Amino acid sequence: MSIVYRNSMKTVGKFVPESLQPLWNHPAGPQTIFFWAPCFKWGLVIAGLGDLQRPASQVSLSQSSALGLTGIIWTRYSLAITPKNWGLFSVNLFVAGTAIYQITRAIKYQREQAALISTANGQ
Structure with missing residues (x-):
């Protein structure tokens, strides 16, 4: 320092x-990076919430999967370290939650489109 x-x-x-x-x-207070990094990461949550207005056809499964996976990993990590970093825990829980919701929307949309195509083809 x-x-x-x-x-x-x-x-x-x-x-x-x-x-x-x-x-x-x-030890994870405002004098450390352990406080400020999660604060800035809330930007990802805000962006994820903004993407809820995006049509499901435009949701990237790979991007949402990457965000969801990293959110889950870092949520677990924040509780495994000493001191426990509750700010890191909460932001990553929300990152994972918004990403998983987007994945659900995208998969549901893809299934609906596949059903429409099979119906149109008479199957």
């Missing part, structure tokens, strides 16, 4: 209310 960073955190820490000091000084 650089001297500039350490000194700036000490300075900012003086202004943090007493009630928030336990969070501020937590």
